[in-house]
Amino acid sequence: MHHPQAASRKSVAQNAVETLARLRARRPRVHCITNTVAQNFTANALLAAGCVPSMTLSIEEVGSFVSGAQALLVNLGTFDKERREAVTIAVESARSSALPWVLDPVFVDRAPTRAAFARELIGRRPTVIRLNHAEFSTLASSRASRDAVMAYARASQTVVGLSGESDLVSDGERTVSVANGHPLMTRVTAMGCAGSALVGACLAIEPDALVAAAAALLIINVAGELAAEKSAGPGSFAASIIDALYNLDGPTLIARAKER
Amino acid sequence: MHHPQAASRKSVAQNAVETLARLRARRPRVHCITNTVAQNFTANALLAAGCVPSMTLSIEEVGSFVSGAQALLVNLGTFDKERREAVTIAVESARSSALPWVLDPVFVDRAPTRAAFARELIGRRPTVIRLNHAEFSTLASSRASRDAVMAYARASQTVVGLSGESDLVSDGERTVSVANGHPLMTRVTAMGCAGSALVGACLAIEPDALVAAAAALLIINVAGELAAEKSAGPGSFAASIIDALYNLDGPTLIARAKER
Amino acid sequence: MHHPQAASRKSVAQNAVETLARLRARRPRVHCITNTVAQNFTANALLAAGCVPSMTLSIEEVGSFVSGAQALLVNLGTFDKERREAVTIAVESARSSALPWVLDPVFVDRAPTRAAFARELIGRRPTVIRLNHAEFSTLASSRASRDAVMAYARASQTVVGLSGESDLVSDGERTVSVANGHPLMTRVTAMGCAGSALVGACLAIEPDALVAAAAALLIINVAGELAAEKSAGPGSFAASIIDALYNLDGPTLIARAKER
Numbered sequence: 001m002h003h004p005q006a007a008s009r010k011s012v013a014q015n016a017v018e019t020l021a022r023l024r025a026r027r028p029r030v031h032c033i034t035n036t037v038a039q040n041f042t043a044n045a046l047l048a049a050g051c052v053p054s055m056t057l058s059i060e061e062v063g064s065f066v067s068g069a070q071a072l073l074v075n076l077g078t079f080d081k082e083r084r085e086a087v088t089i090a091v092e093s094a095r096s097s098a099l100p101w102v103l104d105p106v107f108v109d110r111a112p113t114r115a116a117f118a119r120e121l122i123g124r125r126p127t128v129i130r131l132n133h134a135e136f137s138t139l140a141s142s143r144a145s146r147d148a149v150m151a152y153a154r155a156s157q158t159v160v161g162l163s164g165e166s167d168l169v170s171d172g173e174r175t176v177s178v179a180n181g182h183p184l185m186t187r188v189t190a191m192g193c194a195g196s197a198l199v200g201a202c203l204a205i206e207p208d209a210l211v212a213a214a215a216a217l218l219i220i221n222v223a224g225e226l227a228a229e230k231s232a233g234p235g236s237f238a239a240s241i242i243d244a245l246y247n248l249d250g251p252t253l254i255a256r257a258k259e260r
Numbered sequence: 261m262h263h264p265q266a267a268s269r270k271s272v273a274q275n276a277v278e279t280l281a282r283l284r285a286r287r288p289r290v291h292c293i294t295n296t297v298a299q300n301f302t303a304n305a306l307l308a309a310g311c312v313p314s315m316t317l318s319i320e321e322v323g324s325f326v327s328g329a330q331a332l333l334v335n336l337g338t339f340d341k342e343r344r345e346a347v348t349i350a351v352e353s354a355r356s357s358a359l360p361w362v363l364d365p366v367f368v369d370r371a372p373t374r375a376a377f378a379r380e381l382i383g384r385r386p387t388v389i390r391l392n393h394a395e396f397s398t399l400a401s402s403r404a405s406r407d408a409v410m411a412y413a414r415a416s417q418t419v420v421g422l423s424g425e426s427d428l429v430s431d432g433e434r435t436v437s438v439a440n441g442h443p444l445m446t447r448v449t450a451m452g453c454a455g456s457a458l459v460g461a462c463l464a465i466e467p468d469a470l471v472a473a474a475a476a477l478l479i480i481n482v483a484g485e486l487a488a489e490k491s492a493g494p495g496s497f498a499a500s501i502i503d504a505l506y507n508l509d510g511p512t513l514i515a516r517a518k519e520r
Numbered sequence: 521m522h523h524p525q526a527a528s529r530k531s532v533a534q535n536a537v538e539t540l541a542r543l544r545a546r547r548p549r550v551h552c553i554t555n556t557v558a559q560n561f562t563a564n565a566l567l568a569a570g571c572v573p574s575m576t577l578s579i580e581e582v583g584s585f586v587s588g589a590q591a592l593l594v595n596l597g598t599f600d601k602e603r604r605e606a607v608t609i610a611v612e613s614a615r616s617s618a619l620p621w622v623l624d625p626v627f628v629d630r631a632p633t634r635a636a637f638a639r640e641l642i643g644r645r646p647t648v649i650r651l652n653h654a655e656f657s658t659l660a661s662s663r664a665s666r667d668a669v670m671a672y673a674r675a676s677q678t679v680v681g682l683s684g685e686s687d688l689v690s691d692g693e694r695t696v697s698v699a700n701g702h703p704l705m706t707r708v709t710a711m712g713c714a715g716s717a718l719v720g721a722c723l724a725i726e727p728d729a730l731v732a733a734a735a736a737l738l739i740i741n742v743a744g745e746l747a748a749e750k751s752a753g754p755g756s757f758a759a760s761i762i763d764a765l766y767n768l769d770g771p772t773l774i775a776r777a778k779e780r
Contacts, residue, residue, distance in 0.1 A: 037299040037315050039557040043709035048754050053709065054627065055557050058600050064631035080318050080342050082600050107314065111324035187506070189303035189313065230752075232490075234308050235502025242755025246707070297559040297575050340578050340602050367574065371584035447766070449563035449573065492750075494568050495762025 012176050013257035016215035017250035019202050024050035028070040028204035032197055033057060033090055035077030035106070038190035041238070042073075045194035048245040049219070051201045057086045066093040070204035072101035073197045074121065076114055084117065091124055100127040100203035100212075104196035109138040122156055127203055128213045130161040130196040144168075150175055159209040161199060161217060163192060166260060169214045176214045177260040180221035187234040188241075195220045222256045223248055272436050273517035276475035277510035279462050284310035288330040288464035292457055293317060293350055295337030295366070298450035301498070302333075305454035308505040309479070311461045317346045326353040330464035332361035333457045334381065336374055344377065351384055360387040360463035360472075364456035369398040382416055387463055388473045390421040390456040404428075410435055419469040421459060421477055423452060426520060429474045436474045439518040440481035447494040448501075455480045482516045483508055532696050533777035536735035537770035539722050544570035548590040548724035552717055553577060553610055555597030555626070558710035561758070562593075565714035568765040569739070571721045577606045586613040590724035592621035593717045594641065596634055604637065611644055620647040620723035620732075624716035629658040642676055647723055648733045650681040650716040664688075670695055679729040681719060681737055683712060686780060689734045696734045697780040700741035707754040708761075715740045742776045743768055 010018075029052045034042055039055050046053040054065050059082060066072050072094040074087055094101045103126035105118040115138055122129065122139070136144040140152040144162055153160040154172030162168045166179040185191045198220055202212035220241075226248070227240035270278075289312045294302055299315050306313040314325050319342060326332050332354040334347055354361045363386035365378040375398055382389065382399070396404040400412040404422055413420040414432030422428045426439040445451045458480055462472035480501075486508070487500035530538075549572045554562055559575050566573040574585050579602060586592050592614040594607055614621045623646035625638035635658050642649065642659070656664040660672040664682055673680040674692030682688045686699040705711045718740055722732035740761075746768070747760035 035315070036296040036556040037303055040300055040560055040709060043557055044754065044758065047707045047709060054630065055555070056597070056627075056631070058633075060633045061631040064633075065627075068630055077316070107316075107325075110314065110328055111316070111321040113318075113320045113324075187307045189300060189307060231503075232500075233503025233506035234304065235499035235504075235506070238304065238502075239499055239755035239759055240752075242758075243751075243753025244755075246753035246755070295575070296556040297563055300560055337576070367576075367585075370574065370588055371576070371581040373578075373580045373584075447567045449560060449567060491763075492760075493763025493766035494564065495759035495764075495766070498564065498762075499759055 011257070012178055012214045012218055012259050013254045015211045016218045016253050019206050019212065019215035020219055020248065020253070022205040023201055026205050027052055028201055029054065029068065030071045030073060030197060030200045030204060031066045031069040031090065032073040032075070033083065033087055034073060034075035034193055038075065038077060038193035041190040042194045042197045044242050045245060046197055046201060048242045049198060049201060057083050059085050059089055062086045062090045063093045066090045066099065067097045070099065071200040072099055073104065073200040074101060075104040075106055075193050075196060076108065076118060077106040077193065087121070091121065100200070100209065102126060102128045102130060102196050102200045102203065104130050104193060105135050105139060106193065109134040115139065126158055127209050128159045128161055128199050129156070130163065130199055130213070132163050132192065136162055146175060159213050161213045163195065167217045167221065169210055169217065171210045174210055176210070178214065178218050178221065179258040179260055180218060180225060180256060182224045182228040184228050184231065184234055184237045185224045188238045218253065218257055219248065222253055225256060226252070271517070272438055272474045272478055272519050273514045275471045276478045276513050279466050279472065279475035280479055280508065280513070282465040283461055286465050287312055288461055289314065289328065290331045290333060290457060290460045290464060291326045291329040291350065292333040292335070293343065293347055294333060294335035294453055298335065298337060298453035301450040302454045302457045304502050305505060306457055306461060308502045309458060309461060317343050319345050319349055322346045322350045323353045326350045326359065327357045330359065331460040332359055333364065333460040334361060335364040335366055335453050335456060336368065336378060337366040337453065347381070351381065360460070360469065362386060362388045362390060362456050362460045362463065364390050364453060365395050365399060366453065369394040375399065382418070386418055387469050388419045388421055388459050389416070390423065390459055390473070392423050392452065396422055406435060419473050421473040423455065427477045427481065429470055429477065431470045434470055436470070437520040438474065438478050438481065439520055440478060440485060440516060442484040442488040444488050444491065444494055444497045445484045448498045478513065478517055479508065480505070482513055485516060486512070531777070532698055532734045532738055532779050533774045535731045536738045536773050539726050539732065539735035540739055540768065540773070542725040543721055546725050547572055548721055549574065549588065550591045550593060550717060550720045550724060551586045551589040551610065552593040552595070553603065553607055554593060554595035554713055558595065558597060558713035561710040562714045562717045564762050565765060566717055566721060568762045569718060569721060577603050579605050579609055582606045582610045583613045586610045586619065587617045590619065591720040592619055593624065593720040594621060595624040595626055595713050595716060596628065596638060597626040597713065607641070611641065620720070620729065622646060622648045622650060622716050622720045622723065624650050624713060625655050625659060626713065629654040635659065646678055647729050648679045648681055648719050649676070650683065650719055650733070652683045652712065656682055666695060679733050681733045683715065687737045687741065689730055689737065691730045694730055696730070698734065698738050698741065699778040699780055700738060700745060700776060702744040702748040704748050704751065704754055704757045705744045708758045738773065738777055739768065740765070742773055745776060746772070
């Protein structure tokens with residue numbers, strides 16, 4: 001229906017190469033409202049990619065941190081009352097500073113209150129929503145397919161990044177798909193959260209949200225493939241993927257990308 | 261007094277082999293109320309062993325998460341008000357869904373308020389209490405010995421898993437002891453918490469709580485021995501033990517187990 | 521102006537060797553009020569150096585934990601309301617038990633409310649303030665130089681440990697400078713927090729706060745150099761520096777120290 005390269009004149013891989021170079025040159029600040037399980041790994045993934053993470057959840061501070069950042073991540077994992085308030089302030093701050101923001105509706109399939117809060121946030125139009133199949137089904141009330149993702153992106157007026165065996169990114173008009181990654185990525189906690197944070201980082205330096213989201217997902221998935229080759233299991237893999245994000249170069253991205 | 265293999269017709273090691281195989285086949289969901297220091301390592305240990313961890317502490321969500329899980333871990337480290345409320349809801353949810361739950365009364369020897377809360381929870385009958393010598397002494401008002409552990413398990417109508425140079429597991433009638441593990445395990449934070457989470461995971465797929473607890477402790481201790489052989493210190497050890505949990509096989513468990 | 525070795529009759533390196541030996545022999549308890557991003561890495565750094573960390577933030581428990589410890593760390597990252605209350609209680613408990621305490625005013629340059637809280641705490645006279653150049657500029661309203669650091673230490677009646685390409689430690693009268701470390705240390709989150717925690721640990725066993733702070737910074741920076749030689753990027757580096765802290769010996773400290 002859509003030619004993968006309709007996303008732009010360039011391939012996802014070429015865009016990712018340029019995005020990564022800009023990340024490292026500009027070192028954007030990314031404020032992350034994320035769960036305590038994921039904070040350390042997410043911060044290290046952003047640092048490895050050349051960015052400057054901040055993580056405060058304090059309702060008194062979060063507005064200042066967000067308005068001094070170049071992008072915002074909102075991850076719904078392990079939510080408490082204060083974090084919910086912090087999200088509201090942070091999203092308001094991002095909107096009034098015209099910053100891009102990413103929503104990662106972790107585990108909305110597990111608790112109706114969380115799904116309700118995610119829907120409320122989606123109404124405030126995140127630049128990108130990054131989620132997995134179970135989370136998509138809960139929010140879109142439909143199984144994840146290329147058409148369903150496009151329809152949901154169009155209805156929500158956002159870019160949707162769906163993770164799975166192949167990743168699918170759509171803005172409702174254009175859709176790209178990349179089949180990189182490694183099964184060990186599902187065996188390390190916070191891998192999806194780190195991917196969403198990287199989407200935020202790419203949005204900070206790339207105005208086309210579809211291009212930014214696809215670049216981020218390709219970058220982390222190729223890093224995962226490289227890390228798997230040097231790992232003895234998920235423990236060494238978690239360290240190796242951080243090393244791989246730090247060392248990743250353009251030719252490797254081009255050579256490894258499996259666009260569909 | 262008790263023959264170690266009275267726990268069941270099988271040895272602890274044989275039971276552990278079967279328990280590990282079932283963990284990997286059934287991939288139980290384990291909800292963990294645990295401290296923020298331990299969350300990441302605990303989640304990764306559960307993922308490495310084949311389980312699906314969740315970690316929310318939100319009082320609005322925790323009931324749904326627990327009732328959708330197969331076991332619950334309650335760890336008392338770094339407690340704040342909201343987490344205390346979350347525990348009450350989570351334990352109620354576990355009880356009404358007839359789920360097994362593990363209590364890890366971390367550092368009850370350091371603050372009387374924490375010890376009081378632990379005693380209140382023990383009154384609600386955790387399936388297993390896993391603790392170290394200092395914690396046992398505080399709660400049982402007696403030094404940890406084989407007899408004291410049996411007496412305490414009987415009085416509390418629960419299974420007690422005591423960690424130390426040898427681990428001791430007793431339900432008040434049967435007692436088993438396993439002398440595996442490595443000193444580096446005491447040099448990595450959250451190692452005990454991860455062990456308790458693994459007890460929860462094993463309870464999800466093994467109805468005999470004594471068998472499940474002994475299997476979990478043997479599994480993590482043998483993983484610790486394997487990891488120590490590949491480590492240059494506690495940093496590489498923390499990654500290696502996750503790799504070892506992921507790669508552990510039955511023959512290694514049988515060959516390494518030191519039952520007493 | 522000041523001869524580096526005026527800090528004591530011994531060199532920073534010789535003092536660090538003795539401090540490290542005492543840390544490992546006495547295993548001080550260090551209570552850490554630190555952000556959730558840094559808790560796990562900080563605990564593992566302290567354990568690797570031979571100390572016993574605790575981390576609770578509960579306002580009901582923190583007083584007991586601090587009065588049972590030998591030093592306190594207060595790190596301002598990711599602050600919420602309860603943590604702010606916990607700090608007040610913890611500092612009061614440290615003062616009434618005459619315990620040394622370290623303040624790490626993380627990111628005070630990012631939010632005015634955080635800077636205000638840091639100033640309030642500095643008024644309660646931390647034994648050591650450890651911070652970076654941006655944080656120093658915010659609090660001292662002046663760029664960080666040797667003279668500015670001395671003046672600020674004198675005015676605040678505390679020891680200041682400034683991290684940067686060279687670390688500078690001053691009590692207002694004496695100043696020492698050590699130029700160890702590695703750029704990868706800036707690519708791992710919580711590295712500064714772990715350094716501050718190590719300052720706390722050294723204060724627990726060394727009454728001269730200047731000597732303790734300089735020893736701690738030398739120890740972690742030399743560990744960073746050793747770790748960098750064995751790392752493929754920031755992921756493996758984060759594990760290697762923990763290994764290096766565990767394995768560090770006196771002759772290596774002496775051979776590597778670059779005092780100025």
